[in-house]
Amino acid sequence: MSAPPLPPGVSARDFQSALAAFAVSVGPDAVLSSSATQEAYLDPFAPGDAHAWQAAAVVMPSSVEQVRAVLGVANRYRVPLWTVSTGRNFAYGGASPRLAGSVVLDLQRMNRILDIDEKLAYALVEPGVSYYDLYRVLKARGARLWLDPPAAGWGSVIGNTLERGYGTTSYGDHASMQCGLEVVLANGEVVRTGMGAMSASRDWQVFKPGFGPSYDAMFMQSNFGVVTKLGVWLMPEPEGYLLARYAFKRDDDLERIVDTLRPLKLDDTIQSSAVIESAVRWAAGVSTRKQWYDGPGAMPEAAIDAMARKIGIGRWNLRFCLYGPQALVNARRDIIHQRFSPIADAVLFELPYREAAVEPKGGGDRSQVGIPGLEAFNLLNWRGGSGAHVDFSPVCPPSGRDAVKQYRMVRDRAAQAGFDYYGGFTASQRHMHHVFAAIFDRDDLAQARNAGALIRALIEDAGAAGYGQYRTHLAYMDLAAAQYDFNDHALMHLTNTIKQALDPNGILSPGKQGIWPARFGEHDR
Numbered sequence: 131m132s133a134p135p136l137p138p139g140v141s142a143r144d145f146q147s148a149l150a151a152f153a154v155s156v157g158p159d160a161v162l163s164s165s166a167t168q169e170a171y172l173d174p175f176a177p178g179d180a181h182a183w184q185a186a187a188v189v190m191p192s193s194v195e196q197v198r199a200v201l202g203v204a205n206r207y208r209v210p211l212w213t214v215s216t217g218r219n220f221a222y223g224g225a226s227p228r229l230a231g232s233v234v235l236d237l238q239r240m241n242r243i244l245d246i247d248e249k250l251a252y253a254l255v256e257p258g259v260s261y262y263d264l265y266r267v268l269k270a271r272g273a274r275l276w277l278d279p280p281a282a283g284w285g286s287v288i289g290n291t292l293e294r295g296y297g298t299t300s301y302g303d304h305a306s307m308q309c310g311l312e313v314v315l316a317n318g319e320v321v322r323t324g325m326g327a328m329s330a331s332r333d334w335q336v337f338k339p340g341f342g343p344s345y346d347a348m349f350m351q352s353n354f355g356v357v358t359k360l361g362v363w364l365m366p367e368p369e370g371y372l373l374a375r376y377a378f379k380r381d382d383d384l385e386r387i388v389d390t391l392r393p394l395k396l397d398d399t400i401q402s403s404a405v406i407e408s409a410v411r412w413a414a415g416v417s418t419r420k421q422w423y424d425g426p427g428a429m430p431e432a433a434i435d436a437m438a439r440k441i442g443i444g445r446w447n448l449r450f451c452l453y454g455p456q457a458l459v460n461a462r463r464d465i466i467h468q469r470f471s472p473i474a475d476a477v478l479f480e481l482p483y484r485e486a487a488v489e490p491k492g493g494g495d496r497s498q499v500g501i502p503g504l505e506a507f508n509l510l511n512w513r514g515g516s517g518a519h520v521d522f523s524p525v526c527p528p529s530g531r532d533a534v535k536q537y538r539m540v541r542d543r544a545a546q547a548g549f550d551y552y553g554g555f556t557a558s559q560r561h562m563h564h565v566f567a568a569i570f571d572r573d574d575l576a577q578a579r580n581a582g583a584l585i586r587a588l589i590e591d592a593g594a595a596g597y598g599q600y601r602t603h604l605a606y607m608d609l610a611a612a613q614y615d616f617n618d619h620a621l622m623h624l625t626n627t628i629k630q631a632l633d634p635n636g637i638l639s640p641g642k643q644g645i646w647p648a649r650f651g652e653h654d655r
Contacts, residue, residue: 134168134186135231137209138650145186148207152189152233155199160239163187171217171234173224173604175518175572177582183226183604185212185234192239194358198318200235201356204637205316208649211235212639213356215257215289218282221521221567222293223604228641229650238286240358245335248273251364252309252335257288257357261502274367274486276500278302283502288360292350293601296556296563298498300453301365302403303558310334311346312359316633321345321355335361351601352625353639354632365500368453370485372463373495377444379475381431384446384537385530388555388562390469391448392528395559399462402451402498407554409438409445414512414552414569415505416441428545444477451498456483509552515571519552520581522588524597526555526562532597533562539591540566547584563600589613604641611644 136145153161167188172180189211191197204211212232217225225234241258246267253264261283268275278297280290291304301307311323324340325333338346349355378387387406394400410429413422422437423429429437438445450466452459463480470476481490490496496503510517526536533555541551544566553566566588568581582605589599589606593613602610614621622644629636629645636647 134163134165135184137186137231137233138229140207140209140231144207145209148203148209148233149187151203151206152187152200155203156189156191156196160190160192161187162190171225173226175220175224175520176226176578177520177568177570177585177603177605178575178579180226182230183223183228184230185225185227186231188234188236190236190239194312194314194320197235197237197240197314197356197358198320201314201316201318201637204233205635208635208637209233210637210640212642213237213353215286215292216260216284218285219289219293220282221519221603222601226604228604228607228639232640235356237356237358243267244359246271246273246275247335248275250336251275251366252361253277253287253364254310254335254359254361255287256359257286259287260284261287261290265500265502268364275364276301276367277362277364277502278304278307278500279497279502280304281497281506282504283497284504287362288357291360291362292357294350296403296558298403298405298449298556299365299451299500300401301363302556304362305347305350307363308346308360309336309338309363310359310361311349311357313349313355313357315355316635316638320358322359323349335363348628351643353642353645354628355638367486369455370453370459370483371499372452372459372480372483373490373498374450374452374463374466374478374480376448376470377442377477377479378446378448378473379444381445382534383444383473383476385534386473387446387448387470387530388528388533388557389530390473391557394466394469395528395557398559399465400450401453401462404448404450404557405554406557407447407449408551409434409443409447410512410550410552411509411554411567412443412447413437413441414509416508418514419512419550420514427548429550449495449498451495459483509567509569512550512552512569513571516573517569518572518578519567519569520585520603521601522566522568522585522592523599523601524564524592525600526564526597528557528560528562533564535595536564536592536597539595540564540588543588543591544568544584547580547587549581549584607641608644 210232212227213235237257240256245254261279278299278301294305423433555562570577570581599610636649
């Protein structure tokens, strides 16, 4: 077990003084600096040596005033902080900092649900509130409101929203369903965005822009401040719902699937996010790879076809949910079926229409009716051993040609590296997220490094083809940011100007999304 690194540019003596000052600010039990503690904050799915992103310590404030005090200490000693909500960001770095030697600012003790307005359908939460927490409170109150959980329900509502995470109900675009932030800036000043800028505001969680410039989006995927409160819009419980999926027999059906789906999403015939899953992605949730293929390299096409037939799925599988009165749901279903029927051998599977109070029995479909779960982690069993994965997450236009281009690019590059194509597309109205997971055994360092090298190559391939990432692991934040190169990276120049103005000492999350304070040179990255 290696000793925790010191923050770059901070002497051992100053760091010990900073730890003592943190302890005065938050209490000695809320400052953790042992080697064992640092191991607990390492990335469990690191594509290589997890110690490359090892923290120096952890500080856990429980209030806004404590956050302000911590920032004061960090500025005094120039100690870099890495802010996490609950640290559950698996496949993207977990709770580890981008800059080794940073102190993790862990906000999980700030875990209050401050308001739920059932009439206006919103909640106001702190960073430590998970999707499970909010779901349980809504159920206990008998509130006729649904939340939209991401793939793993144990994560923070604030953390996932600030990373622009996605779910699968009509409210699946979490960043769009956010309204109003409270942010502590690097200098300790507390700011409320939008209508919250009025001391006696009655509109904070109902109108995002406010008066004048709007700043909410500036604090997403950035290191400009510490978000301590966030308003989230909740989905009014519908009268009922119908869960459905299509199975498509052929691998080359993808282009027609996407082109058929696009107008159904644009006109809101399909209200939920629509998830297109490959056969391997579906199979990884219900089986293991060696049941179908136990040879070297990526699974052959014949093995995938045989697996799909045996499980009763397609080479591509489209999942969606329809909401509302039964007559309206049935009308939507009929339109959808009419559109997809021309695709040869397309099979529609649907569960009976249910009233909203009746929960699905299990599986990933529960998330489409607002119930958080952890079924997404079933994929870790796919290759055996100590399962882990690192994700490649480009944005894709909802165009069949673009989807096929991205799919083949990823599938072929993954096969060259010996990985199966575990992937799919989540479709919103005007874009899709294409997420591919390189699944590996984290106890096999060579396999982990191969997975990491694959993701790096895919980001470069995608950038050359005109596709950018919407999210990525710590190891690739600089590379992903570098793809946004219009006018000699003018966007990053603007970002760096804002960063220097708001955080001149460079203490907040150095390196996040490739945003580096001026004080850290290339050798520190």
